Amino acid sequence: MQGTKVVRPFPFFRAGARASQPQLAKPILVLEDVYKFFRPDQPTLRGVNLSVERGEFAFITGPSGAGKSTLLKLIYRELGVDEGRVLFCGRDIARLTDKSIPFLRRNLGIVFQDFRIIDHWTAYENVAVALEILSMPQRLVRSRVAEALERVGLAGRGAERTSNLSGGEKQRVAVARAIVPEPALILADEPTGNLDPHLAIDILTLFEEINTTGTTVLFATHDHSLISKRDHRLISIDEGRVVEAQHGLKQWPGSGIHTLVG
């Protein structure tokens, strides 16, 4: 990598040894009294408070239209908050300038329901794009993309055009793209929404494996069959507020699953 400029203005945002001790001790993500209005009279998020520790795996759930996607968009700065603060690694990202947003996103891995991979590119190209924007040397890109494809179970299939892949495989390519820059935090917005139940479990397991290497994962879903199979922390958004349970549905404080997903 010597002699090549790799743009990484917030090195301490990355998972691993680069973060300083005090940084590691703090939560990776903190939302303080966050409000988001799409209509002046009816806020989608009203006073959301949330703290996510480094290395956590958390489900974000809630009925359709509750604001799960909105919450994630505030974190990857597709949207800005109307009130409150969003601290990522101790920095307030709610008021980043437009110029700084790309540098925030280099520390995040984002996965969507609709995969968002380029059909006429190969699997390799779809994953490599996340490293190419960092001006990483090709040699390094090749080895890291191969490694990422292996981690998602697509070893040796980099040369295939993604239009020929199945839905589950496409989502694996998208996951590989999200993890290849070794982000500190992964945001998954209903990543299993377009997949069969057994494929959904596979993808969930994949995210859990990624989580065991120290990457924080926020997994938005309204699929309670998926949630009920695991004991992860549960963050539910309802009527613009957050209700939480530390260990899955068993400990859910309300009157069962209906308050959870409507």
Added chain:
Amino acid sequence: MDVKSAITRARRGLREERRLYIVAVTSLAVAFLCLGATLLGVTNLDAAATRWGQSGRITLFLKDDADPQDIAQLRVVLEGLADVSNVTHVTPDEARASFLEEADVGADLSSLPPEVFPASLEVTLVRGVTRERSESIASRLAQFRAVSDVESYRSWFQKLDHLLWGARMLAVGLAVLVVFCVVAVIGNTIRLAVARRRQEIEVMKLCGATNGFVRGPFVLEGMFQGFASALLAVLALLAGYLSLHESVDGTLAALTGSRVVFLSVWTLVALLAGGALIGAIGSAMSVRRYLSV
């Protein structure tokens, strides 16, 4: 910005959008060809004007009843002038003969008697005499007793100047038009390319690509289109020149004594570099407008 990656992605873009870009380049090449042809005209007119301007000539028409002694004296004076390189006495017979040879229109003119053609002294000036100087020499020579009339070809030069000015204005007008076309056409193709690559742009933005990273290839693609159009036009013009110049040269040499010239190296460089630059500007403007990253 990473230029190497931008070039790689621009090449992919050119490959994927080649149909769109071929149409744009072809139509812009036609525009550049018009401009190039006009510039070629200006260059040749300019070359001819410079040639004539430098090889100055004055014709002194002599009075029919001029005293041969006066004429001889006039010749001595003329040959003494530093600006004069050569003086030839043309008799009416010679004038008639050369007129009939050049006119070449038919038998009825050959009945013209030599008296119709006045005798003259053809004065050739040395190279590099300015037009102002040749005017003042001409007006001084008009004072001589044997001289009935002086032709310094002034109106001729004025006509040529007007023609040259008109051609230059035409070139400037065309250049403005071509700039406008290039900006509009390339801006439009880049807008289409941006729309077609919307998905890729979105992915790159989500991965943390900067504005420059996303925009770079589009600007390069526009630049390439501008350059390719100019190059295509120059090559077409060169092909036309090479296939025609020999036959045109003969006619032109007989008429004006000058040969056809091609555009100067600097004009060619300016055309190609200008094409690339305007292409880049056109696409940069388009990308700024349609790619709000």
